[in-house]
Amino acid sequence: MSFPDRNNPYNFDEYLQWRESVDYYADDPFIQKVVKHFTGPEWQIVDREARSVSRKASFRWRKMADDIACPEKRPYMVHYDGHKHRIDRIVRPVETQIMEKEIFSEGIFSSSTSPWVKLVKMYIIYQNGEACVACPLTCTEGMVEILKKNAGTEETRQILRHCREGIDGDFAIGAQYLSEIQGGSDVPANVLEAVQEEGQWRLYGGKFFCSATHADYAMVTAKPVGSEKVALFVVPSWLPGNKEKEIRNGYTIDRIKWKMGTSELTTAELTFNGALAYQVGPLERGLANVVGVVLTYSRLTVGLSAAGFMTRATREAKKYVEFREAFGSKISQFPLVAGQLQKIDRLTKQTVAGAFKVYHQFLQLEEELRGGLAGDDSGKRRQFDIRELIMLQKIAASWDCTDVIRLAMSLFGGHGVMEDFSALPRLYRDSAVNELWEGPRNVLLMQIFRDLQRAAGWYRPGDFVANILKGSEESVIEKFQAEISQLLACSQSRADEHSMEIYQRWDNFCQDLFHQYQLNALNEVERSL
Structure with a gap:
């Protein structure tokens, strides 16, 4: 019974007390099982490191991430100082700078940090959303990996040391500037010029979508004058001694983008006017290195960050429906609510397991991924499998992430869209950006389609399906094999009704194919207990 009471005593304190005290790793038996299964002999070390970083991410960094999400704390630009000197200062909250320094000081990319420790730390940190940390971590990882193989000068070796091991306790942050106004994901369409002047490379032109603009260094694609080949360069944001003077290295930050998500992260339009740049790898291998190394790690991380976002959203929704009462019952008792919760819980677990399985297979490669598809051994x-799995994971996990968080928000009722009630609206907006970052869905779907058609002469599509779905029932594998054979028999054509139907089926097929891969990974984890 409910009678009038002008002093309504209802509050959310019980739920909030739980939320403030939950430890992302220590209180999550499932991720502990996933870690134990996939990390093998390293499990105890990884587990110990995960518990350590989780105590920071779950409390101190979570609070900072929530605080800096307020609209009034969005980064903004100061282009000139009071004396009309061009400084292009990015003003960010002090909490952002403190959290960023603490996270990078973990030495996540250090030579002393194992790949599994790195992965688990990043997964835990990503549960706090973008928070001006997720993208910089990903970009720095890509920079470290490419420079490990291509740091051929003292300058590039110094940049690698700064990013990987830190210098005097300061760990550098990396970025990647690939997109231009005319191309977006079409990196071969880049027209930014690289010119050799007095034995040094200088860059001229514009980049249109540059995230982590506050970084110390950026990987930048450009074309040497007179060449149609995309080359890769690393560009310091400041030359030695100029950071304190706020004199940037031959480029201007024209404006900060106004994005719907990842709002704490600076994404900007840049104009290069003679920026000093250091060549990374052979000039003609720039595009191959971008795709084979930089984008590989970025796309891997999109899958991992999606798993982190989903984990937090599902955990908080699960607890809320156990706390909240309506119409005389806990809302977790309503069949529709219970079914929705079951759905997002399952999707989340298979996404987490799938991300760890993809990474496990990635670590087993004997050499780095390459852009070419020649060869038949x-x-x-195995290289081909991983290349396609990384793209499949990127499109499936980022898509599912948005769906899961939207459904999780609905379980909070009207509170679900309140920015000051929970982090879920912020995670939802961040997840929408993840769908587009490092190649939108349509681009990657067509890349996978072309890859499989081109490789068919030495790697039959049916064999590809059988290999990535190893462990599935034979009838399941045969169903996917029949479907892929039909779809790949169609040639790429114009947007007529038949082609649109084929590619819609291809879209659904790729989503279902990777879901089956994820379910296999989840079954592995569950069977290992």
């Missing part, structure tokens, strides 16, 4: 097939 078993090692090349």
Whole structure:
């Protein structure tokens, strides 16, 4: 019974007390099982490191991430100082700078940090959303990996040391500037010029979508004058001694983008006017290195960050429906609510398991991924499998992430869209950006389609399906094999009704194919207990 009471005593304190005290790793038996299954002999070390970083991410960094999400704390630009000197200062909240320094000081990319420790730390940190940390971490990882193989000068070796091991306790942050106004994901369409002047490379032109603009260094694609080949360069944001003077390295930050998500992260339009740049790898291998190394790690991380976002959203929704009462019952008792919760819980778990399985297979490669598809040996097939799995994970996990968080928000009722009630609206907006970052869905779907058609002469599509779905029932594998054979028999054509139907089926097929891969990974984890 409910009678009038002008002093309504209802509050959310019980739920909030739980939320403030939950430890992302220590209180999550499922991720502990995933870690134990996939990390093998390293499990105890990884587990110990995960518990350590989780105590920071779950409390101190979570609070900072929530605080800096307020609209009034969005980064903004100061282009000139009071004396009309061009400084292009990015003003960010002090909490952002403190949290960023603490996280990078973990030495996540250090030579002393194992790949599994790195992965688990990043997964835990990503549960706090973008928070001006997720993208910089990903970009720095890509920079470290490419420079490990291509730091051929003292300058590039110094940049690698700064990013990987830190210098005097300061760990550098990396960025990647690939997109231009005319191309977006079409990196071969880049027209930014690289010119050799007095034995040094200088860059001229514009980049249109540059995230982590506050970084110390950026990987930048450009074309040497007279060449149609995309080359890769690393560009310091400041030359030695100029950071304190706020004199940037031959480029201007024209404006900060106004994005719907990842709002704490600066994304900007840049104009290069003679920026000093250091060549990374052979000039003609720039595009291959971007795709084979930089984008590989970025796309891997999109899958991992999606798993982190989903984990937090599902955990908080699960607890809320156990706390909240309506119409005389806990809302977790309503069949529709219970079914929705079951759905997002399952999707989340298979996404987490799938991300760890993809990474496990990635670590087993004997050499780095390459852009080409020539060759027919078993090692090349494994390379091909991982290349396609990384793209499949990117499109499936980022898509599912948005769906899961939207459904999780609905379980909070009207509170679900309140920015000051929970982090879920922020995670939802961040997840929408993840769908587009490092190649939108349509681009990657067509890349996978072309890859499989081009490789068919030495790697039959049916064999590809059988290999990535190893462990599935034979009838399941045969169903996917029949479907992929039909779809790949169609040639790429114009947007007529038949082609649109084929590519819609292809879209659904790729989503279902990777879901089956994820379910296999989840079954592995569950069977290992």
